[in-house]
Amino acid sequence: MSVDTKIAFDQEYIKAYSEKCQEPKWMTALRQKALEKSENLPMPKPDKTKIDKWNFTSFKHDVAGEAISSLDDLPEDVRDLVAKDQQSGNLLVHRNSTPVFSQLSNDLKEQGVIFTDIQTALQNHGDLVEKYFMKDVMKVDENRLTAVHAALLNSGTFLYVPRNVEIEVPIQALYWQEDPEAGLFNHVIIVAEDNSSVTYVENYLSYGHDVESVANLIAEVHVGQNARVTFGAVDNLATGVTTYVNRRANVARDGKVDWALAQMNDGNTVSTNTTHLIGDGSYADSKTVTIGRGSQSQNFTNQIFHHGQNSEGVLLVHGVQKDSASAIFNGVTKIEHGAKKSNGEQTQRVLMMNEKARGDANPILLIDEDDVMAGHAASVGKVDPVQLYYLQSRGISRQEAERLIIHGFLAPVINELPIEGVRKRAVEVTEGKVN
Amino acid sequence: MAASTLKIENLHVSIEGKEIIKGLNLEINGGEIHAVMGPNGTGKSTLASAIMGHPKYEITEGSVFLDNEDVLEMEVDERAKAGLFLAMQYPSEVSGVTNADFLRSAINARREEGDEISLMKFIKKLDGKMAELDMGEEFAQRYLNEGFSGGEKKRNEILQLMMLEPKIAVLDEIDSGLDIDALKVVSKGVNAMRNESFGCLIITHYQRLLNYITPDKVHVMMQGRIVKSGGAELAQRLEAEGYDWIKEELGIKDETVGQEA
Numbered sequence: 166m167s168v169d170t171k172i173a174f175d176q177e178y179i180k181a182y183s184e185k186c187q188e189p190k191w192m193t194a195l196r197q198k199a200l201e202k203s204e205n206l207p208m209p210k211p212d213k214t215k216i217d218k219w220n221f222t223s224f225k226h227d228v229a230g231e232a233i234s235s236l237d238d239l240p241e242d243v244r245d246l247v248a249k250d251q252q253s254g255n256l257l258v259h260r261n262s263t264p265v266f267s268q269l270s271n272d273l274k275e276q277g278v279i280f281t282d283i284q285t286a287l288q289n290h291g292d293l294v295e296k297y298f299m300k301d302v303m304k305v306d307e308n309r310l311t312a313v314h315a316a317l318l319n320s321g322t323f324l325y326v327p328r329n330v331e332i333e334v335p336i337q338a339l340y341w342q343e344d345p346e347a348g349l350f351n352h353v354i355i356v357a358e359d360n361s362s363v364t365y366v367e368n369y370l371s372y373g374h375d376v377e378s379v380a381n382l383i384a385e386v387h388v389g390q391n392a393r394v395t396f397g398a399v400d401n402l403a404t405g406v407t408t409y410v411n412r413r414a415n416v417a418r419d420g421k422v423d424w425a426l427a428q429m430n431d432g433n434t435v436s437t438n439t440t441h442l443i444g445d446g447s448y449a450d451s452k453t454v455t456i457g458r459g460s461q462s463q464n465f466t467n468q469i470f471h472h473g474q475n476s477e478g479v480l481l482v483h484g485v486q487k488d489s490a491s492a493i494f495n496g497v498t499k500i501e502h503g504a505k506k507s508n509g510e511q512t513q514r515v516l517m518m519n520e521k522a523r524g525d526a527n528p529i530l531l532i533d534e535d536d537v538m539a540g541h542a543a544s545v546g547k548v549d550p551v552q553l554y555y556l557q558s559r560g561i562s563r564q565e566a567e568r569l570i571i572h573g574f575l576a577p578v579i580n581e582l583p584i585e586g587v588r589k590r591a592v593e594v595t596e597g598k599v600n
Numbered sequence: 601m602a603a604s605t606l607k608i609e610n611l612h613v614s615i616e617g618k619e620i621i622k623g624l625n626l627e628i629n630g631g632e633i634h635a636v637m638g639p640n641g642t643g644k645s646t647l648a649s650a651i652m653g654h655p656k657y658e659i660t661e662g663s664v665f666l667d668n669e670d671v672l673e674m675e676v677d678e679r680a681k682a683g684l685f686l687a688m689q690y691p692s693e694v695s696g697v698t699n700a701d702f703l704r705s706a707i708n709a710r711r712e713e714g715d716e717i718s719l720m721k722f723i724k725k726l727d728g729k730m731a732e733l734d735m736g737e738e739f740a741q742r743y744l745n746e747g748f749s750g751g752e753k754k755r756n757e758i759l760q761l762m763m764l765e766p767k768i769a770v771l772d773e774i775d776s777g778l779d780i781d782a783l784k785v786v787s788k789g790v791n792a793m794r795n796e797s798f799g800c801l802i803i804t805h806y807q808r809l810l811n812y813i814t815p816d817k818v819h820v821m822m823q824g825r826i827v828k829s830g831g832a833e834l835a836q837r838l839e840a841e842g843y844d845w846i847k848e849e850l851g852i853k854d855e856t857v858g859q860e861a
Contacts, residue, residue, distance in 0.1 A: 550655050555692035558652050559706035559760060560680035569705065573696025573743070 172222055172313055176200060179316055182227065186284050189291040195298070196316045199305045203312035209409070211435045213493045213525065214464035219433050220407050221310065224348030224379040226317060230260030230341075243341050246368045246399075246590065255280055255336040261347045262320030262340070276330045283321030283352055294323060297354050302385040302415050302441075310409050314350050314381045321352035326361040328389075335364040335397070335584055342380075345373020345403065353384035355394060359417075362393040366586055369400045369430075376405045386414035388422050390444065397425040397587035400434075401594055404459060408434040418444030418473065424451040425582040427591035429598065434463045442469065442476035442507075453482045454578045454591060456571070456598045457490030457522070467511075468497035471504040471537075480511035483578045484524060485571050487598075491523035496541065502533040509537070515545040516574045518567060568599045603630025603797050604667050604683060604767040606651075611662035613643075613650040619660070620646040620857050622824035628768060631796040635810055635835060636803045638821035639843055641856035644803045645689055647821070648772040652686040653679055666768065681710055683767030687757035687774050694744040699756065700726060702744045703763050710764075729762045732792060734785050750777040758789040768799040775809040787812030807839035820846055822855040 179200050183193035208216065236244055239258070247256060255273065257280065258266035264282035273280070279290060286294050299305045305315045322338045342349055349369075357363055369380065380402055388394050394414065402408055408430050414422045422440055440449035449469050457463055469478030480496050498509035515524035528541040548570060556566035575595060582588045606628045613621035620643045628634050638644055650657045651664060653676040664671040666682050674682065694702070703726065708716045726740060733755050745753050754774055761769055771790070775783055790800065790813050802813065810818075810832070818834040819826045820843070828834070828846055838846075847855060 549692070552692040552694060554653070554655055554676055555688065556694065556702070557676035558680055558686055558688075559702075559764065560677050560709040561705055562677050562709065563675070565705060565709065566677075569697045569702065570694065573694055576696035 172203070172317070174200070174226065174317065186287070188284070188287050189295070191291075191295055192287055195305070196318070199312045199315035202306050203309050203316060206306060206309040206312050209308040209310055209435065211464040211466065211493070212495050212527065214435065214462060216433070216435060220377050221379055221409070223377045225344070225346045226319060226348055228261040228344050228347040230263030230265055230343060233260070233265050236266060243339070243370065246339055246370065247337065254334050257282060257322055257338045259320050259338070259340045261342060261344050262349055262351070273332060277327040278330060278332065279323060279325035280336055281323055283318070283323050283354070286323035290323065290325070293325065294354065297356055297385065297387060298352075299385070302387065302413050303383055303411060310381055311383070311411070314352070314383055317348070317350045317381070318352050319348070319350045322354070322367075324353070324355045324363065324365060326357045326363045328358040329360045331362045332364070335366050335586060337366045337368070337586070340367065340369045342369075342371035342378070342402070342406075345371060345376035345405065346378050348378055349380040349382065351380070351382045355384070355386045355396070357386075357388050357392040357394045359389040360391050361389065364395040364397070364584060366397040366584055368398075368590070369402050371401075371403045371406055373403050374405060376403070378406045380406050380408040380410070382408065382410040384412040386412075386422060388414055388416040388420035388447075390417045391419040392417070393421045395423040395425070395583050397582070397584040399427045399587055399590045399594065400430050402430045402432055404431040404461070406430065406432040408432060408436070410434070410436045411439070412437070413439040413441075414449070415441045415443055416447040416449060419446045420444060421448040422450070423583050424449070424453075425584055425587050426451070426453045427582075427587060427594065428453060428455040428465065429591075429594040430463075431459060431461060433461055436464070437466045438468070440469045440478065441472060442478060443472045445473040445475055447473050447476045449478045451478075451480050452578050452582060454575045455484045455492070456487065456595060457484065457492045458487040458598055460489050463490070463492040464495070465492065466495040466497065468495075468499065469509060471498075471500040471507040471509060473507075474504055475506045476504060477508045478510070480513075481578055481581075482513045483575050484515045485518065485574060486515065486522035486524045487518045489521035492525075494524070494526045495529065496527065496543070497529045497531070498539055498541070499531040500534050500537050500539060504534050505536045507534070507537045509539045511541045513543045514574070516571070517545070517547045518571070519548075564600070571595065571599050604799060605629050606684075606768045606799060607665045608651070609663045611647075611650065611664065612660045613646055614658045614660050615646065615656055618858070620824055621650065623662070624825055626819065626826060628799045628801055630767065630799045632816045633794070633800045633802065633813060634817045634819065635815040636801060636819045636821055636826070637805060637807070637835065637838060639805060639855050642821045643824040643857050644805070644821050645772055648686055648770045648803055651770055652676060652684065677709065680766075685761055685764060685766035685769040687761055687769065687771040689772045689776065691745050691753050691757055693746045693748075695746050697744050698741050699744055700740040703760065706760070706764060725763065729759055732762070733759055733789050735759065751779065751782045754778055754786060755782065758786050762789055762793060765793075767797065768801070769793070770801045770803065772803045773805070774802070775804055775806055783809065784812060807835050810835045822847070822852055824857045827852070
């Protein structure tokens, strides 16, 4: 069976949708051009994962989410995702890609912080969005799916932190796909101007199990000079959702980005997390934990490109594969010519819980400069039956023993995630997947 | 708690198709400490692993009963919950799981849901037992056996023994690699367990440990069977004279498995 990867939306539809959203003209034009390009661009080709049979076309594009009057109107499990210290803080909730709750403290507003859904940002801060939207960090025409993303964008967040503004409490965005058929084309832009700092946490959540849908997600992060962005994510989309996600940052001189990614989707997923360390002395730390289960297939590429001198990048990925799940983990450290005194380290560890689970780690170091440090460690292994025997010999059931081993395997990463809310949620989701 | 009995009859055990234990009989009652001695390669550790249900060992014949329960029909965790314990010669390391969390899971596995041990009670007990074994407080929060020295691992096995309070414990070469001070500490731990409802099988090839833990019965293993049994005096004679006199008495040339005379 060959799957048609052409989407069933035409220029007329895109134009009408953009106008309905009252977008600036440049955005309507960008969408239309993206749609046109998408028809001739190739699909992305994740290394060692075949995606030609995956569903990228079956979804509903324009699904309205019912408004809420307060957070109490949200179902409990969705409300639980809202970090406790956030309830009077800075929060944006999307329901089927419709923004239904938005809150930013007056203090931050007064300092010039913008934190709003992407449609509102396009209407109120069109010029600012235009400056950053798929210009430097991501490009529309990288492949068919990035172009489709731009054409069909239906959700997103714009976070702008002016110079010298340091935000202490995390800013959270929640994307709840209540309708299992609703497709999500979510675009996050974070701009941290020079000397600013911010922590952003995003949660993706859907139920509906096998119902087919698509999530095509992009986050673009601009880290200014000496700015610091901590980016946390907990992905928890259902089995039927095919996810294509790009999270990418450009980091200026002495800037710093920390990624804390708990990638707990139950469906097929291609994820790329990329940092370009452009300025001298820039720094990136990328941590990922994931659990594959059922028959899902996933491909993770975590990469750091060193352009600036004295730039430093650290990648750490721990993945567990259960049942007949399979996953490919590509770790890429690229040190460009001229990035003297740079240091790139990466570690990937994969644990398979049974015979049918598959995992593969590909550590890749590409170094075009002599005066650097770089290192990698990768391991892929099956759970040790003697370890299970040891735990069971103390009366612990097989299931509980596996649970302890999985928690133990992920703990070195989870414990180091820089955001408490993400840490806690990662443990909870792990718990749900292990039992 | 009434005393239990572990009864092993005509046990045959193979590993990868090779028979290691060839018809072994042994009965351990609560209140008794037995020692199984013998040179290397005679099947002592295989006996310990087979009783607990190590995945590599296959029982081809015979039976093991704990009171009226058929041990060989049980999963490994069920054996533990029935009251068996094995202090292992080479305990596994489990990264990311603290000693304390592991012990609490193990204790709660034996209790009904809703009747879990309270955190306070658990900590109090753990602190007490660790003090008895001269273990520093940091052991509670270290990952299970990870980076432990040989001696620390052995102590940790005895800590688990004391925390879990089994009916019958098998100690597999708990003395190997221990210096004399550690040996005394470990022995103290085992002696503290001694009571009418606790039965113990100590596997060793050094008599040294038995200076500190006096056994009620001593058995000598050769060629995958128990070839001689006696009281504590048997261990002393073995220490003084070695195993040759037994081999001579029984007409055994090579005591290791697979070398039957």
